[in-house]
Amino acid sequence: xxxxxxxxxxxxxxxGKYILLGAWPAWVLALSxxxxxxxxxxxxWRALPETSPRIRNWRVWAIWGTEAALxxxxxxxxxxxxxxxxxxxxxxxIIAVLLDDSRSxxxxxxxxxxxxxxxxxxxxTL
Numbered sequence: 822x823x824x825x826x827x828x829x830x831x832x833x834x835x836x837g838k839y840i841l842l843g844a845w846p847a848w849v850l851a852l853s854x855x856x857x858x859x860x861x862x863x864x865x866w867r868a869l870p871e872t873s874p875r876i877r878n879w880r881v882w883a884i885w886g887t888e889a890a891l892x893x894x895x896x897x898x899x900x901x902x903x904x905x906x907x908x909x910x911x912x913x914x915i916i917a918v919l920l921d922d923s924r925s926x927x928x929x930x931x932x933x934x935x936x937x938x939x940x941x942x943x944x945x946t947l
Contacts, residue, residue, distance in 0.1 A: 840904070843899065858892065861885055862885055865882075
């Protein structure tokens with residue numbers, strides 16, 4: 822089923838390379854994620870004294886972690902993640918060449934200096 826949805830089997834994806842197609846460099850993404858997580862942490866810390874005592878324990882930091890993960894996911898999607906796969910499918914890279922060597926190709930054209938139509942074509946391209 823994986824191959825039906827993604828066109829290639831799982832081992833091909835395991836050998837693939839993850840890249841970001843966005844115009845901004847990857848270090849800007851990491852810096853943006855860190856700044857967003859820090860800003861969210863500062864907002865949570867500032868509002869902590871006014872929250873209910875039931876939430877002041879680990880729950881508030883679980884909420885912060887969920888928010889930070891969501892912001893990180895959104896920022897990563899803005900950088901357009903992709904995967905490059907180097908897999909060739911059989912019959913995909915075949916070049917067909919047709920060569921006409923019938924008797925009609927050996928006959929000379931009337932009013933031409935060339936002996937055969939092939940030579941006439943070659944003379945025209947020169």
